[in-house]
Amino acid sequence: MAYDQANTYETIELFGLTEKDAHLPIPENHILTDSIIRETFEALLGQLRNTGLETEIEPLAHGLATILQRRKIVIGKELDRTADKIGALAKSHDGSEIAETALEESQGRFSHLREIVGAIEVMSEAAAECYEFETGHAFIPAAGSRASAKAQETGAVFEAKQLLEQHDRETAAKSKVEGVPLIVSGATDWTDIDVIFSTLDKVRARIKQTRNQEIFLCHKGGKHGAEMIAARWARARGIPQARFDPRWSAHGRAAPFKCNDEMLDDKFAATGVVLFGGNGVALNLGQKAEAKGITVMRVADPAKKTADN
Structure with a gap:
């Protein structure tokens, strides 16, 4: 043609x-x-x-x-x-x-x-x-x-802009999450609440001792298993959370792996990763984190240990 x-x-x-x-x-x-x-x-x-x-x-x-x-x-x-x-x-x-x-x-x-x-x-x-x-x-x-704003800016306009900027700063300050990110992932069939609560308590205490900073929890928003229990722990301790939901329609089966990449993005500067059991997605998260030099803690599921014995 x-x-x-x-x-x-x-x-x-x-x-x-x-x-x-x-x-x-x-x-x-x-x-x-x-x-x-x-x-x-x-x-x-x-x-x-x-x-x-x-x-x-x-x-x-x-x-x-x-x-x-x-x-x-x-x-x-x-x-x-x-x-x-x-x-x-x-x-x-x-x-x-x-x-x-x-x-x-x-x-x-x-x-x-x-x-x-x-x-x-x-x-x-x-x-x-x-x-x-x-x-x-x-x-x-x-x-x-003719929108030459600088030429038309009066004292009243300047004060109004200052007021809006102050409001924006105050709003941003309220929304700002202080602390360092701790990534949590794991098995969807995990049921032991005590292990997750005690482990995260210890990790939190260690980070506060070594870095003098509070953590905030990053996870994929799982509705079952380890991530759901970890989210409950965060709410109980008053720890802020950042949820990275998989976008299934956009990424298909790769959606959870894309979430791993987002949580490990350098701009978040994660302090560590805690894996409670897990599957291929959790394994992928641990491998990628270690490749970036991020500390990974792997916690075995006590229920599965008992079943194996």
Whole structure:
């Protein structure tokens, strides 16, 4: 099929240009201002100088700058709606995979929109400068206002921003989890509560003694066995927990192993791993942790020891 014979949909399919592809890079600022905006103005308006259409330079330049100004407002509103959606999803999060996926998608969309808004802001300001250069007049949008926030910031606006920033800091402080991560995993058929409680008590005491820090528990949110008992221990001791739920629809059978990778991510800097019995997933977690130089404690199931004897 020749390229010039391809219809729009075939071209999109051929080159993979779908709206879901948010991984393409945003051009750098100098490209946005020089290679895109200034060259666009010159290409459109340059040939109109000293011609009978020179009187059209002013309205055309104003139109170009206004298009970008309006687009910035539209995307800015979508960014605000996405921020509100993230807040609502975070408040209503029920720990399900569906809720987790929706929250992650909204966060990804928010980050991408923020990059776009920043790029459009740069282009909009460059277009306004081009208009002023071409006409000698200050650019005033046909609707709305020219969002040069720094130029318009009054004392009241500054105080309002300071208040919001203080609120954000206080909220973040309340939500911040202090301490070091301790990863727990194990067999789903584990039933001995006392062994898990006593083991985690000893590990906690040892870490507080050697590092003078409290722990917080990381696990995959298992509803049965070792992880469920460990979660009960954390609640009983007032220890915060971080749950890494497997995303089955996204990763299929590899979901628990993906959770292992997430818990062992360097940004969490886990202090150790405790395995209470376990299966292939727990074995994988222990091997990966040791490969990273993380201490792994393996605790055998007393019930199975008795059965073997």
